Amino acid sequence: MKILVFSDTHRQTDKMLIEIKKHSFDTDLCIHLGDNIQDTLDIRNNFSLLPLISVPGNCDFDTSSIFQEEKEKLITLELKKVLILHGHSRNVQSDLQNAFYAGKFKKADLVLFGHTHVPYLEVTDGITVFNPGSISRPRGGSTASYGIVHIGATGITCNHIEVEE
Numbered sequence: 001m002k003i004l005v006f007s008d009t010h011r012q013t014d015k016m017l018i019e020i021k022k023h024s025f026d027t028d029l030c031i032h033l034g035d036n037i038q039d040t041l042d043i044r045n046n047f048s049l050l051p052l053i054s055v056p057g058n059c060d061f062d063t064s065s066i067f068q069e070e071k072e073k074l075i076t077l078e079l080k081k082v083l084i085l086h087g088h089s090r091n092v093q094s095d096l097q098n099a100f101y102a103g104k105f106k107k108a109d110l111v112l113f114g115h116t117h118v119p120y121l122e123v124t125d126g127i128t129v130f131n132p133g134s135i136s137r138p139r140g141g142s143t144a145s146y147g148i149v150h151i152g153a154t155g156i157t158c159n160h161i162e163v164e165e
Helices: 014-026 039-046 097-105
Strands: 002-006 029-032 052-054 072-077 080-085 110-112 120-124 127-131 145-152 155-162
Touching (some): 029 039, 127 155
Parallel strands (some): 029 052
Antiparallel strands (some): 072 080
């Protein structure tokens, strides 16, 4: 299973949509980790057949029913438990290990989070913790990026894909 992962697009969706188009022929799922969840409408409008999962971020104040999403979602993909969150509610800005502990508590195999705008990948105690970075507003000296996650019989692999700014 191939999953595209985006976070912190902040209403700047042009690059995200270009990257989705590049991969749409062999992508099984797209995940948006918030800030701004309204950007998922651009994904839905342009790629209506691509399954999409999203969670809100700290900048998502829309109160309309279409955006009433859970702050965290625990789903199962290819027999792997995946915890999806933006990260602000777990204070990842102060301590990235908070994402790991959230995953450990929920017995997740993979934790996907955003909020910091900085790419991150670590595997500890069988839990993969992955932040795709931000395709529109990178921070901390990082470049614009998103993630590609593969989940299959051989396990979980996560890659950061850098995009020209």
